[in-house]
Amino acid sequence: MKSFTINDLNRMNQSPFIKTLGDIFEHSPWVAEGAWSSRPFADKEQLHAAMVDVVEQAPEDMKLKLIRAHPDLGGRLQMSPLSVNEQRRSGLSDLTAEQYEEFHACNTEYTHKFGFPFIIAVSGKSKEMILEAMKYRITLDQEAEKQAALKQIADITRFRINDLIITNNGGDQPMENFTNKRTMHYGKGDVLVYRTFVKPLRVQPVPESTYIGTDNVVFALNVKISVWADILLTSFTEGDNTSVVATDSMKNFILRHTADFTGNTVEAYLRDMATLFMDKYTHLTGIELSAERIPFDPVKVPSGGDFFTDSGLVFRHSRNESGVFTFKMERGEAGYEVLGHSALLSNLHLIKVKGSMFAGFVRDEYTTLPESFDRPLYIYLNIGWEYADYEDAVSEGEVKYVAAEQISDITHTLFHQLNSPSIQKLIYDIGLRILERFPQLGKVWFESNNRTWETIVENVPGSEGRVYTEPRPPYGFQGFSLTQSDLAEARNLLEAAASAELK
Structure with missing residues (x-):
């Protein structure tokens, strides 16, 4: 088994x-x-x-x-x-x-x-x-x-x-194969792919975002591939390379077959690339691909009068947050089986200059942090999500596709609107809104760091300003996940509270 x-x-x-x-x-x-x-x-x-x-x-x-x-x-x-x-x-x-x-x-x-x-x-x-x-x-x-x-x-x-279920004492290893109850995989990382003029993407709008899609003129990815199979054991134990696909060949396969891609999302790209690779190398048992979307934003150029428009030809390599996507697949009795998938918005850095609070926490002989009712809040966020049905991520028409840009914009909006008592409550509310806007998602999760600046000057005469510096090295962090059942429970609580008020 x-x-x-x-x-x-x-x-x-x-x-x-x-x-x-x-x-x-x-x-x-x-x-x-x-x-x-x-x-x-x-x-x-x-x-x-x-x-x-x-x-x-x-x-x-x-x-x-x-x-x-x-x-x-x-x-x-x-x-x-x-x-x-x-x-x-x-x-x-x-x-x-x-x-x-x-x-x-x-x-x-x-x-x-x-x-x-x-x-x-x-x-x-x-x-x-x-x-x-x-x-x-x-x-x-x-x-x-x-x-x-x-x-x-x-x-x-x-x-x-x-x-x-076997116990993985080494912790969570996303590129690890456990079919043989041993770590045994190999692959290639940092395969940089730049494809131009991919099919445009259009998505369903949400109230918190102006994003409705991209022309996909620059489709740039940093790809990582990992494969495994029982037959590869002798390559480790005996140095027998007869079943080894050289990692340089993996790189070339990915680069050349990127030209064959007819879809318009990273998820579809990973699924197609994994299928092509497994079709080619039939002795392999499984494959995991991950790809970070390298953002290139169109520059604005004059279009006549006082108006500016996207160049369509010139793009700026953005250093902002990016999406990271993974796809894991194995051969099964009835064909290929999707073992896992995920999307992650990484390195989202947001500063809210006022309107955040943190109070009511445990106070004892170890507590030196004062309570704050109107503080700045600087957070680093990674936000991940999974579809309840992976076909929604790769199906034609993109009716149920969730773009990383929309996840980012929902986060911006909620951070602006809410005066949250803690980062924990903030990410909970953001998670509920994401699940509400995208019922096709089965799960959303967060990894957050508190990087709030340290106050040096409380009051700048004649303004609302203050002076800050970088925080001291130790930082606080949070992790949390939500599913559609959490959204349903939150709605039930709101309905119960509203009903109680009417009575």
Whole structure:
């Protein structure tokens, strides 16, 4: 069985997540579907708890449907591959004729009484122990046995998740392959690609932004590629390069096939490039591509009278924030499987010269920071987002495409409008607005640094001005993620508050 880290699962969009975990709860992919919105999971225990919670919150008929999806122990019903392996390990797949008849008789009595098959976590139990447990549980009443069955399902699924998920003690390594439970990948970085006159991009407008698209005259990227496969092991252990695609060849492949790109977004570019590369080198198992969009802004030139317009020919290499996009894919039984994707607006630096506050925090013998009710606030921000369905990022028409420029403009607007009590509250409100404007997004997350200047002169005579300098080296930081369920909860709270006021 293929193994994953918790980070692999956290980066999956909804479809591969459900496909990967759909049989953890027997023939019940709705459990994985319900747990997907609870990402990110800190560990496999938190993932399992989220899936169990989906079952506990489900209607009674869905719980019964889940119980009835399980095979009869020692029987001949259709089983998932996971159940087949579990029953084989406990010896239930090689019962003698006499043992089969005894199991069959007990199971018939059990199912006749309760209306569902007997369920037990068989791991570590012998055939004899399982039969004795069945005989005892036949004596329970209907509700007690239903709860016992659900408890056993929770135990079974805990074992399955433990088998599926491996622990990556080295931390989050986005370019790492865990199929073999070892680090084994290689690739090429800093592949600088400059393509001109790509198909223009047009996006749906949002109230906080004037951005409606780009002519894509300069489509500039810094690309990184990483690949992996079991067959590459000997290149590490024996120096055998017969299956190694030279990283220089990778660079040339990317540069030359950039001319074949007919789309207009970085996401589509990465998907197309990954597919072409895997089609060419069929011995490879998986690929991860990332690309930073290198911004080139059109310069303004006179167009007659007092008007200026974009040159269309001359562009300025901007040093402002940029988008960083990733795409991860592997071969599967039914074709290529998207394992993960993300977009990130990086290095957004914003200063608000007044109108921010920070007060009410813990004060003790270690506190020297004064409370502030109208301070400047200088923040560094990285903002990431994922689509619930990756097709929305790459489909023709761009109806649901989310541009990094729109994410940036929403952030500017909220920073201007809000007098936030903290950076934490600020990024929470920005996240809610992004999810509100773009319901096609499944998740948005933030990494923020507080780089607020240190005040030197409080009052400049005759003005509102002050004098500041760079802050001292230690800085505060925050991390936070939101999903559509957070937006729904926030709306419910607002509706409840409004209803209470009317009363």
